[in-house]
Amino acid sequence: MKKLCISAIACFLCSSGAFGAGFQLNLQGLRQLAMANTGTAWAWDASSIFYNPGALSRLDGMQVYGSLNFVMPSIKYVQTPTGGYSSETKAQTFTPFSIYAGGTLKKHNKIGVGIGVYTPFGSGTKWDDNWEGRYINRNISLQSVFVQPTVSYKINDLVSVGAGFIYAFGNVKIEQALPVQFANGADGKGTLEGNANGVGFNLGVHVKATNKLQLGLTYRSQVKMKVDDGTATFVVPTSLSANFPNTNFSTNLKLPDVLTLGAGFKVNSKLIVLADLEYTGWKVYDSLVFDYKVNTSSLADTRTPRLYQSVMAIRLGANYQLMKMLSVSAGVAYDPSPVRDGYVSPELPDANRYVGTVGATFSPIKKLTIMAALEFVSSDKRDATFLPANFSGKYQSTAFTAGVGFAYHF
Amino acid sequence: MKKIYIVGLAALSFSACKPNIDPAKPSKGDADFTTYVSVGNSLTAGYADGTLYRSGQLYSYPSMLAGQFKLVGGGDFKQPLLPGEAGYPSLKRVLGYSTGCDGVTALGPVLYSGTMDTAGNSANIAAGGPYNNVGVPGIRCIDYLTAGYAIFNPYAARFFNSPMEKAVTQATKIKATFFTMWLGANDVLGYATSGGNGAVSGTGQSDISPITTFTTVYNAVVDSMTANGAKGVLINIPDVTSIPYFTTIPAKGLVLRQGQADSLSAAYTALGITFTAGANYFIIQDASAPGGMRKIRDGEYIILTTPQDSLKCAGWGSRKPIPKDYVLTADEVANVKNATTAFNNVISAAAAAHNLPVADMNSYLKTISSGTTFNGVTFNATFVSGGAFSLDGVHLTPRGYALAANYILLTINNKYNSTIPLVDVNKYSGVRFP
Numbered sequence: 001m002k003k004l005c006i007s008a009i010a011c012f013l014c015s016s017g018a019f020g021a022g023f024q025l026n027l028q029g030l031r032q033l034a035m036a037n038t039g040t041a042w043a044w045d046a047s048s049i050f051y052n053p054g055a056l057s058r059l060d061g062m063q064v065y066g067s068l069n070f071v072m073p074s075i076k077y078v079q080t081p082t083g084g085y086s087s088e089t090k091a092q093t094f095t096p097f098s099i100y101a102g103g104t105l106k107k108h109n110k111i112g113v114g115i116g117v118y119t120p121f122g123s124g125t126k127w128d129d130n131w132e133g134r135y136i137n138r139n140i141s142l143q144s145v146f147v148q149p150t151v152s153y154k155i156n157d158l159v160s161v162g163a164g165f166i167y168a169f170g171n172v173k174i175e176q177a178l179p180v181q182f183a184n185g186a187d188g189k190g191t192l193e194g195n196a197n198g199v200g201f202n203l204g205v206h207v208k209a210t211n212k213l214q215l216g217l218t219y220r221s222q223v224k225m226k227v228d229d230g231t232a233t234f235v236v237p238t239s240l241s242a243n244f245p246n247t248n249f250s251t252n253l254k255l256p257d258v259l260t261l262g263a264g265f266k267v268n269s270k271l272i273v274l275a276d277l278e279y280t281g282w283k284v285y286d287s288l289v290f291d292y293k294v295n296t297s298s299l300a301d302t303r304t305p306r307l308y309q310s311v312m313a314i315r316l317g318a319n320y321q322l323m324k325m326l327s328v329s330a331g332v333a334y335d336p337s338p339v340r341d342g343y344v345s346p347e348l349p350d351a352n353r354y355v356g357t358v359g360a361t362f363s364p365i366k367k368l369t370i371m372a373a374l375e376f377v378s379s380d381k382r383d384a385t386f387l388p389a390n391f392s393g394k395y396q397s398t399a400f401t402a403g404v405g406f407a408y409h410f
Numbered sequence: 411m412k413k414i415y416i417v418g419l420a421a422l423s424f425s426a427c428k429p430n431i432d433p434a435k436p437s438k439g440d441a442d443f444t445t446y447v448s449v450g451n452s453l454t455a456g457y458a459d460g461t462l463y464r465s466g467q468l469y470s471y472p473s474m475l476a477g478q479f480k481l482v483g484g485g486d487f488k489q490p491l492l493p494g495e496a497g498y499p500s501l502k503r504v505l506g507y508s509t510g511c512d513g514v515t516a517l518g519p520v521l522y523s524g525t526m527d528t529a530g531n532s533a534n535i536a537a538g539g540p541y542n543n544v545g546v547p548g549i550r551c552i553d554y555l556t557a558g559y560a561i562f563n564p565y566a567a568r569f570f571n572s573p574m575e576k577a578v579t580q581a582t583k584i585k586a587t588f589f590t591m592w593l594g595a596n597d598v599l600g601y602a603t604s605g606g607n608g609a610v611s612g613t614g615q616s617d618i619s620p621i622t623t624f625t626t627v628y629n630a631v632v633d634s635m636t637a638n639g640a641k642g643v644l645i646n647i648p649d650v651t652s653i654p655y656f657t658t659i660p661a662k663g664l665v666l667r668q669g670q671a672d673s674l675s676a677a678y679t680a681l682g683i684t685f686t687a688g689a690n691y692f693i694i695q696d697a698s699a700p701g702g703m704r705k706i707r708d709g710e711y712i713i714l715t716t717p718q719d720s721l722k723c724a725g726w727g728s729r730k731p732i733p734k735d736y737v738l739t740a741d742e743v744a745n746v747k748n749a750t751t752a753f754n755n756v757i758s759a760a761a762a763a764h765n766l767p768v769a770d771m772n773s774y775l776k777t778i779s780s781g782t783t784f785n786g787v788t789f790n791a792t793f794v795s796g797g798a799f800s801l802d803g804v805h806l807t808p809r810g811y812a813l814a815a816n817y818i819l820l821t822i823n824n825k826y827n828s829t830i831p832l833v834d835v836n837k838y839s840g841v842r843f844p
Contacts, residue, residue, distance in 0.1 A: 078433050081832075084433060085433070135786030136785075179787040179797065181843065183504075236843075237843035395431075396431045
């Protein structure tokens with residue numbers, strides 16, 4: 001027999017490594033979460049460090065703030081065109097958090113300072129080891145933590161501005177089966193794991209137009225999360241070990257910029273309604289490149305087209321002061337998918353999403369606020385193909401989030 | 411207290427709000443899949459890696475189809491299973507290391523050396539029948555009405571009730587409500603794999619079958635299968651020149667250094683054949699060429715079973731021509747293609763006459779050969795690493811048979827308005843590596 005030239009036996013990550021809009025977490029404040037993540041226009045508390053740095057100088061004194069969320073996503077896949085096969089992701093709970101400390105140093109001071117630590121992108125997907133799409137993805141997880149020192153200045157009673165510098169760090173882990181089989185029929189496996197970091201900024205303007213109407217405009221910059229010395233690990237039959245050497249890889253995950261315009265209106269002494277328009281620049285995510293330190297005929301650098309489109313989400317929320325110590329909130333939002341037809345992949349199959357939220361705020365004593373919020377997100381049922389891997393199916397995803405937290409006012 | 415209440419509520423809501431898409435309920439459409447019979451040759455029997463063995467049979471495309479038919483009312487599907495994995499009558503090929511005459515050890519197909527579970531391989535198991543899968547490795551269309559065929563075919567001998575029984579009798583033992591028929595490939599394959607030395611219209615094993623006989627027998631078999639009103643699908647025959655058996659050894663595969671090229675050119679001065687450093691076309695035997703030999707041309711093929719040691723160390727293709735038994739010349743390739751077209755025309759006509767659909771496997775296997783991706787796996791006709799073809803370069807891997815099964819299912823769904831789900835191709839194996 002002819003001597004084997006084993007090339008193109010598997011194309012690792014030819015079709016993998018996506019992180020979609022589903023990785024965007026809108027969970028940086030509980031009052032805001034309870035109102036479908038509106039809040040650019042309202043200076044509720046120290047979480048303004050994230051939602052609008054310009055509003056930080058509107059606060060009355062210093063605060064510390066902490067919240068913890070429990071996110072339980074679930075995705076179901078049904079084979080198309082005829083649907084004989086279906087699979088569901090394994091249950092996982094993610095715990096994004098936010099910590100803020102900040103406010104104005106003394107009463108009536110025009111300068112606000114603060115620092116925030118929060119998690120705007122994260123989550124993951126874990127499919128069954130032997131599921132039909134395992135050569136595209138078995139599991140992926142992405143975590144990021146942003147640290148943002150912030151200053152804010154109240155120019156006058158009407159306008160205040162703020163800016164924060166963002167240092168981001170995190171990690172990414174991707175695992176997929178390789179279509180090379182051991183003598184016993186088991187699949188090979190490839191794992192990519194790496195730490196990433198990047199920098200960015202967060203700018204905001206807050207306008208107190210009248211006693212009833214407040215407006216906010218914020219811009220959070222793109223953050224390029226650079227992975228430099230990630231490790232690529234392979235489990236393959238011995239005869240193919242030279243084709244799949246364990247090596248290092250580098251890549252850039254671009255977290256998109258976000259421009260938000262918000263308005264808040266105090267209807268009466270008890271009711272506040274808020275609306276946000278949020279434009280996310282997913283267009284930066286046009287392709288994903290993985291560069292391996294060692295290349296072989298089976299392990300080539302990959303450049304996968306993603307061709308995301310930028311999208312505008314609409315958010316509406318309301319807060320009602322039920323009694324002196326207790327207020328309740330609710331909200332709805334529509335979050336269109338940035339993923340075009342033909343690029344919906346099972347790593348995090350994206351579709352237009354509908355969001356419903358409720359929450360409550362309880363102040364047992366003047367200095368302490370305890371907050372809780374619930375969010376339910378459900379996507380369209382989307383018939384989709386992932387062209388780079390010729391993988392078709394119908395997807396639906398849901399996510400349930402419960403968050404609790406407190407704010408302490410000094 | 412408040413927080414606990416909320417978390418409790420959360421747990422309740424969560425279970426109620428999971429994704430609620432469900433697979434569509436499969437429908438059988440206008441066909442009846444209760445009793446399925448598969449007619450064919452080695453491809454239908456589940457032959458792979460140069461032989462027939464039990465797991466290959468379990469992963470035959472008819473077995474996969476029967477599994478999907480069960481979702482729309484299909485019954486049990488009985489196959490004449492072998493007892494073991496070693497292979498019958500010869501051992502199967504597996505990937506392993508072997509050292510050639512040049513001292514180079516390389517990964518390639520070697521004979522199976524595991525448990526010799528061959529006991530009972532040749533026992534007649536007709537008593538366990540009748541069988542739904544009547545695929546017989548090696549059988550040609552023109553053999554299908556021949557009494558006594560099982561005397562010469564060890565596979566038929568295993569499950570035919572008597573050596574004198576005709577294949578068509580065996581195929582109609584079970585009154586099928588649905589059948590698939592993938593017959594005719596061996597009516598041209600034997601000619602191609604033996605280097606095109608047989609007759610273009612003959613009945614020998616290395617001949618191309620006479621078109622008149624083929625037409626008569628093919629139509630007679632379709633008549634028999636549909637006599638009781640069974641519906642089915644006819645599968646046409648692939649153009650074998652795109653499979654690894656013919657495409658693995660390149661025509662321009664003689665790699666020479668300058669010195670070797672010079673001395674070969676000197677040796678061939680009389681015939682005017684010259685060589686250059688680098689890749690050259692192999693020298694093949696051709697009675698019609700001056701001196702009985704010439705360089706092979708693009709579009710001509712050297713078959714996979716050409717002894718490697720002879721190519722590497724005995725000067726085949728360089729100092730001596732590669733014998734004609736291992737070469738398919740342009741004329742022979744044309745004969746193969748013409749016969750394939752002619753036989754496929756017969757199949758199309760039979761389909762039209764009986765209102766049956768044709769699964770155009772000829773086109774589909776070309777798609778696989780030229781490279782196709784499905785559910786994250788890329789397939790092509792590269793030997794060993796291509797994924798769809800097994801280690802004999804002709805037959806498919808379980809994963810390749812699954813692709814074929816899906817193509818047949820699409821044809822069935824299209825014709826009979828059924829919605830039978832496709833096979834999970836990735837559930838099955840490709841080529842396995844040590």
